Amino acid sequence: MEKIGFVGVGLMGHGMAASLLGAGHPLTVIAHRNRAPIEDLAAKGAAEADDLAALAKASDIVHICAPGSPQVEGIVEVLLAKMAKGGVIVDCSTSNPVSTKILAAKAEAAGLHWLDAPLGGTPAQAATGELAAMVGAHEAVFDRVKPVIATWAKTIVRIGGPGAGHTMKLLNNFLAMGYGALYAEALTLAEKSGVGTEMFDSVIRGSRMDCGFYQTFMGYAVDGNREAHKFTLTNALKDMSYLAAMADGTGVANPVQGAVKNSYAMAVNTGGDGPEDYVPHLVDFVARANGIKR
Incomplete structure (x- = not known):
C-alpha cells in the first residue's frame, strides 16, 4: 500500500x-x-x-x-x-x-x-x-x-496534463459562484418587488431552474441553516480572482465573470470575510446594499 x-x-x-x-x-x-x-x-x-x-x-x-x-x-x-x-x-x-x-x-x-x-x-x-x-x-x-x-x-x-484539473475546477466554480450571485440578486428583487423569498422558492423549486446548488443555497435563504453550504465567501472571491487571471492569460473577455467576482468582493469587503461567512450568506449582503433587512 x-x-x-x-x-x-x-x-x-x-x-x-x-x-x-x-x-x-x-x-x-x-x-x-x-x-x-x-x-x-x-x-x-x-x-x-x-x-x-x-x-x-x-x-x-x-x-x-x-x-x-x-x-x-x-x-x-x-x-x-x-x-x-x-x-x-x-x-x-x-x-x-x-x-x-x-x-x-x-x-x-x-x-x-x-x-x-x-x-x-x-x-x-x-x-x-x-x-x-x-x-x-x-x-x-x-x-x-x-x-x-x-x-x-x-x-x-x-x-x-498537469494544471488541467485546476483549470476545470475554476470553470466549475465559475458556474457555481455565478449561480450564487444570480440567486442573491433575484431574491433581493423578489423581496423589493413584493413577491418575497418563499413565493420565489415555491415556483423555482422542482422546476427546470432547480439544481443541487440551488437547494443548498436556499437551505440558508429560506430555512435559515447557516451551514447549508460550507464554502466561504473569501474562497469564492479567491477562486473568481484566479479565474480572472486565467482569462487574462488566454485573452478571453469575461464580463459576466467580472460581475460575479465583484458581487463576492462587495460581500467580503463589507463584513463577509470570516471563517463562517459562507456563499449562501451572499443574499444578506446584496439585500443590505439595497436597503433590505433580512
Missing part, C-alpha cells in the same frame, strides 16, 4: 484522510491550528508528523488541501527538498493553474511526479468517500494514483 501524507485535514481533508485510513493506507498527518481532526485520525491509526519535512520523508504520495496557491507553493517547496524520488504530490486545493504548471515542472525536475485533483462535493460527501475529482496529470501518474483517489472519490475524471 502506498504510504500517504496529508497536509490540510480541515472540512474536506478530514473525511478524505479518514477514507484513506479505512482503505488500509498508512497515513501521516500534520497539525495546523485545529487539533480535533488530528486527534480523531490518530485514534483511527494515523501517525502525526512533527513538521512538514518529516511528513515528506514518511510518504510516497502527499495530498495537499490548502486555501490557495500561495500556501501550496510554500508546502511544495519543502516536499521538493525532502520527498524521496518517485514520490507524487497531489494538490487537492483550488489553485491557480499558472502556478500549478510551474510547480509541476519543478516536481518533475526534482524526480517527483505531480497530480492536481481539485474536489467537487461537500464535507458530507468527503466523509462518505463520494467526492468528485477533476484530475490533471500525465497518464502514467494518473494510473498509479487513481486507486488511491478512489478511496475518497466516487467520480474521477482525468481532464488532461
